[in-house]
Amino acid sequence: MWIVYRVAARQGVKCGGILSATNGNLSSPNFPGYYPYDTECTWLIVVTEGSSILLTFHHFDLEFHTYCEYDYVKIYNGVPEDEGNLLGKFCGQVFPPRFTSSWHVMTIIFRSDKHVVSRGFSASYSKDVCGGVLTGLSGVLSSPEYPDNYPNNAECRWFIRVSNNSVINLIFYDFHLENNEDCSFDYVALFDGSSMNDRHWGHYCGGTKPADIISTTSELLVVFKSDFNIGAKGFKAFYFSGECQQVFTAIKGNFSSPRYPNIYPNNINCHWTVQQPLGYRVKVHLTDFELEDRDSLSDACDYDFLAIFEGGSETDTLLGKWCGQNPPPSLLSNGNRLLFVLSADRNTASRGFHVSYTGVIPMNISCTRTDFQIQIAVQAVPSLSQSNIYLGRQGCSAQVLGSAYKIISRFDACGTKTQRRRNITIFVNILYINFSDGTQEDTQEYEIQCDLKTKTASYHIITDTELYQLQQQAVSLVDSNSEESKVVDGSEGSKMQDTSDIVFIGICVLAGILMLIAIIGLVLL
Incomplete structure (x- = not known):
């Protein structure tokens, strides 16, 4: 059931409603005259399922505010109960x-x-x-x-526009059009801009998918045209902003969901790929995570979710799907690539997530009864010199x-220490690999271990997040030891006081016995 809100503070102002025709018009109350004060109107446009709605403004004049806090028009991709559906908020005289x-x-x-009115707006859909x-x-x-x-005899034009500081990636997943040598019958044409006068990527037809396209600007034009005979299955393509x-x-x-830490948009499918050189692995930690909750019936992430794949494609091994407020654990890839996919449905968006990742350098670590042996291929860290790697x-x-x-x-050198972990004695040290470029500090730290009993060595990277957690644990340990010290000192003082009391009582008892013996002796005499 669609719920339409219509608020009019002044009696007699009528606006808003449900618009279900294939096309129509809407405007602010009293347009082209001044709209009334303290008024709210909501229009819900509903057309045939499977179709979309094209909205065009023909006039726009509202009170201006930098953040449109006073008078405004909000446009939602769907229903307005979820801010993740918000396409934009507009005021002033700049047309949406x-x-x-x-x-x-x-x-x-x-x-x-309640203050300052203007002539309002008119639009058609x-x-x-x-x-x-x-x-x-x-x-x-x-x-x-x-x-x-x-x-x-079809002709369609899709004008894709994203934020000004971004580009557009267009990927065709299916492509079957009538084929001819110069693609003059049925074709898809791509232009690097908003018109057919911009750079022409090419005309495409037949059964060969066009190569992936990355625009040089924030706009891309896709044109499809068919002639009077011989059709085919057609095409399906996805686009992504930068x-x-x-x-x-x-x-x-690191990277995060769109608009983080604000609510991410609904109805998106975003891909992030972390790719390291061959031989590297990827360690991942999510520092914040909040998506729509699980489906209460299936107890699965059926609505909004983050999926992580071992590789660069959704056909690679799925490491897991996560939603709600239960983030993935820290992950270490087997290979040099991980794919992150955020899928959001049409309602109930949340804050999103923030990911921190680190490339793990391939190295050979071994140990004997007396020493560590560490080896790293020069080609694995081509930008470094030997002084940047130290133990x-x-x-x-x-x-x-x-x-x-x-x-x-x-x-017995380079600061190596012995530790007991799980009743096993191991030698431990930190390997530093310094990528700093003079303008920014960037040093990786790896804990190197050697099991004395089995003479086996291992290593793991210490991420920035883990380093911070270790520092916090160290601070907590110092505070805890300080408190324990105070307790111990108090206990020792109490014990000393108890001991002195016992000695005093003992002396008194002894003195009493001696006095009793003396009295008995005098009586006998």
Whole structure:
């Protein structure tokens, strides 16, 4: 059941409603005259399921505020109960862009406060079966009636526009059009901009998918045209804005869900790939995590979820799907790539997540009865010199032997210490690999261990998050020891006081006995 809110503080002001025709118009109350004070209107546009809605503003003049806090128009991709559906909030005299919904429902809310009125706005909408203006962080476009054959004499134009500081990645997942040598019959044409006068990526037809396209600007035009005969299955493509599809190749970094720490948009499918050099592994830690809760019936992440894959594709091994407020544990990949996919449905968005990752350098670690032996291929860290790799302290740096950096360090040197862990004695030290470039400090730390009994060595990276946690634990341990010391000191003082009391009582008892003996002796005499 659709619920439409209509608030009018002044008697006689009527606005808002449900619009279900294939096209129509809407405007602020009293347009083109001044709209009334303290008014709120809500229009819910509902067209045939499977269609989308194209909204176009023809006039726009509202009270201006930098953050549109006074008078404004809000446009939602669906119903307004969830701010994740918000497409935009507008005021002043700058026209909102044309919007195409990603499903068959769109909501427009107009509100005025108690001060300053203007002439308002007018807009029109139409059921947009083919083409449209796509402004979401990600989206899908397909030929008419896909996956059935597209109709003859069709012409569709999709204008994709994302934020100004981003680019667009367009990927075709299915592509079957009538084929001819110069693609002049049925075709898809791609343009790097908002018009057919911009750079032409090419005309495509037949059964070969176009290569992935990355725009050079924040706009991309996709044109589909069919002639008067011979149809085919058509095509399906996905687009992603830069903030919704990224590849990270730095040795360490972080990323977060769109708009984090604010609510991420609904109806998105975002991909982030962490890719390290061959031989590397990837360690991941989520420092914050809040998505829509699990399905209460299936107890599964059926709504919004974060999926992590071991590789660069959704066909690779799935490490898990997470939702709600239960984040993934710290993960260490088997290979050099991880794919993160955020999928959000059409309602109930949340704060999102923040990911921190670190590339784990491949190395060979061994130990004998007397020393550590560490070896790292030069090609694994081509930007470093031997002084950037050291064990315990900078004086214990690596040596270059052939194509590898090598450290051989006795257990009584370079700060190596013994520890008992799980009733096993091990030698422990820290290997430092310094990537600092003079402008930013960036040093990786690896804990190196040797089991004295089995003579086996191992290592693991200490991430920034783990380092912080260890520092906090150390502070807590110092505080705890301080408190314990106070308790012990108090106990010792109490014991000393108890001992002195016992001695005093003993002396008194002894004196009493001696006096009694003396008295008895006098009586006998």
